[in-house]
Amino acid sequence: MSGVRVLVGTRKGAFVLTSDGKREEWKVEGPHFAGWEIYHMKASPVDPNRIYASQTSGWFGQVVQRSDDGGKTWNPVGNKFDYEGDAGTHQWYDGTPHPWEFKRAWHLEPSLSDPDTIFAGVEDAALFRSTDGGQNWQELPGLRKHGSGPHWQPGAGGMCLHTILLDPSDAKRMYIAISAAGAFRTDDGGETWKPINQGLRSEFIPDPTAEVGHCVHHIAMHPSRPGTLFMQKHWDVMRSDNAGDHWTEVSGNLPTDFGFVIDVHAHEPETIYVVPIKSDGEHFPLDGKLQVYRSRSGGHEWEPLTKGLPQENCYVNVLRDAMAVDSLDKCGIYFGTTGGQVYASSDAGDSWKPIVRDLPAVLSVEVQTLP
Amino acid sequence: MLPQHLRTLAKVTGELTVEVSAATQRSVLDAVEEQYPMLCGTIRDHATKERRAFLRFFACQEDLSHESIDTPLPQEVAEGREPLLVIGAVAGG
Numbered sequence: 368m369s370g371v372r373v374l375v376g377t378r379k380g381a382f383v384l385t386s387d388g389k390r391e392e393w394k395v396e397g398p399h400f401a402g403w404e405i406y407h408m409k410a411s412p413v414d415p416n417r418i419y420a421s422q423t424s425g426w427f428g429q430v431v432q433r434s435d436d437g438g439k440t441w442n443p444v445g446n447k448f449d450y451e452g453d454a455g456t457h458q459w460y461d462g463t464p465h466p467w468e469f470k471r472a473w474h475l476e477p478s479l480s481d482p483d484t485i486f487a488g489v490e491d492a493a494l495f496r497s498t499d500g501g502q503n504w505q506e507l508p509g510l511r512k513h514g515s516g517p518h519w520q521p522g523a524g525g526m527c528l529h530t531i532l533l534d535p536s537d538a539k540r541m542y543i544a545i546s547a548a549g550a551f552r553t554d555d556g557g558e559t560w561k562p563i564n565q566g567l568r569s570e571f572i573p574d575p576t577a578e579v580g581h582c583v584h585h586i587a588m589h590p591s592r593p594g595t596l597f598m599q600k601h602w603d604v605m606r607s608d609n610a611g612d613h614w615t616e617v618s619g620n621l622p623t624d625f626g627f628v629i630d631v632h633a634h635e636p637e638t639i640y641v642v643p644i645k646s647d648g649e650h651f652p653l654d655g656k657l658q659v660y661r662s663r664s665g666g667h668e669w670e671p672l673t674k675g676l677p678q679e680n681c682y683v684n685v686l687r688d689a690m691a692v693d694s695l696d697k698c699g700i701y702f703g704t705t706g707g708q709v710y711a712s713s714d715a716g717d718s719w720k721p722i723v724r725d726l727p728a729v730l731s732v733e734v735q736t737l738p
Numbered sequence: 739m740l741p742q743h744l745r746t747l748a749k750v751t752g753e754l755t756v757e758v759s760a761a762t763q764r765s766v767l768d769a770v771e772e773q774y775p776m777l778c779g780t781i782r783d784h785a786t787k788e789r790r791a792f793l794r795f796f797a798c799q800e801d802l803s804h805e806s807i808d809t810p811l812p813q814e815v816a817e818g819r820e821p822l823l824v825i826g827a828v829a830g831g
Contacts (some may be wrong), residue, residue, distance in 0.1 A: 427747075430780065
């Protein structure tokens with residue numbers, strides 16, 4: 368029987384949640400790496416037992432962990448992230464030049480074809496790659512040095528490269544997103560990059576339609592339609608049907624279009640999910656009601672999903688990497704909150720249950736559908 | 739002696755013992771990192787070898803954090819009678 372493994376990164380450790388295909392009973396294991404911030408964990412799509420974890424600490428810096436047995440045991444691999452050449456400067460919050468400094472890895476994206484190849488999105492924003500299972504990391508400097516890098520400026524959470532999407536139909540094409548620079552695409556395996564922010568509008572920057580400077584929170588893609596992208600921006604939910612060359616707003620009837628997460632149903636490429644958050648000044652749900660919103664039309668028309676979610680006194684946030692889907696039928700949707708709950712729906716969002724309620728604040732959620 | 743999180747990372751308990759010919763912060767940490775490569779980058783910067791900001795080095799009840807990394811460590815440490823302590827800043831959260 369098939370099963371599901373949910374990889375949860377939190378402020379104080381990693382947790383692995385497992386269930387069979389019914390997704391009714393869950394086993395919770397952890398914390399792994401207790402006391403450390405686990406920004407992200409993700410498994411190789413070609414070797415489900417190969418899992419990578421980004422473990423960080425204000426005291427001890429960055430560690431990358433790797434499991435080769437599905438999360439039962441872990442071993443640290445390489446943690447040396449050196450920027451290529453003269454690192455140069457980007458803009459600081461006040462607009463002055465600031466040296467590029469490595470702080471942590473926000474997102475780990477294993478290759479679609481090779482379990483030893485993995486990409487890391489880091490703060491200060493850059494893209495690294497390892498081809499030896501995480502032992503050694505090399506920057507793909509074309510991104511940071513493509514021209515606009517010195518003008519990038521951090522968002523409140525830091526200047527992080529937080530989203531990496533690999534195109535399953537074209538091994539040379541990849542999308543990334545940076546707060547608060549925007550989205551970028553490479554069509555040549557990471558050698559050269561172009562900003563793909565046309566159509567985004569951000570009122571809080573000097574030029575609301577600038578080529579870079581947009582605070583992109585997350586981007587999602589359905590593997591069957593890799594040219595269609597869905598974005599949760601600081602404000603606004605956006606979509607692109609031409610690989611990011613142009614974006615249009617699809618916020619529609621959302622009660623607020625501020626938020627962090629966005630994801631796509633595993634079997635319905637026009638069914639998407641967001642969790643509206645009140646505002647950039649108040650990072651919690653509207654009126655204390657935790658609601659996932661679903662659009663079955665790729666945006667514009669949205670419906671609230673509330674069954675099983677707290678509808679009073681709920682003031683948690685759902686961070687940008689904290690939603691994921693399984694590929695069972697019906698599709699399972701999962702998200703974690705800063706209050707330590709991990710909610711799951713085994714019916715595509717119609718109803719929800721907490722798998723676990725009292726973890727440390729959840730930073731990331733990834734899901735593996737196991738054979 | 740390392741902070742508990744680093745002992746866990748290195749999969750050791752208690753004090754680490756390393757052999758060096760001339761005991762300095764640099765030689766001791768070089769030896770520790772050679773023996774426990776997973777600690778590279780967690781006590782000091784990979785490239786500059788500077789101590790991480792929230793860590794301090796103590797020995798014989800003295801703060802050695804701002805000593806040159808090539809200054810000889812106290813004789814008691816060199817002779818293995820006292821530990822070099824790597825201490826993490828106390829902070830909540």
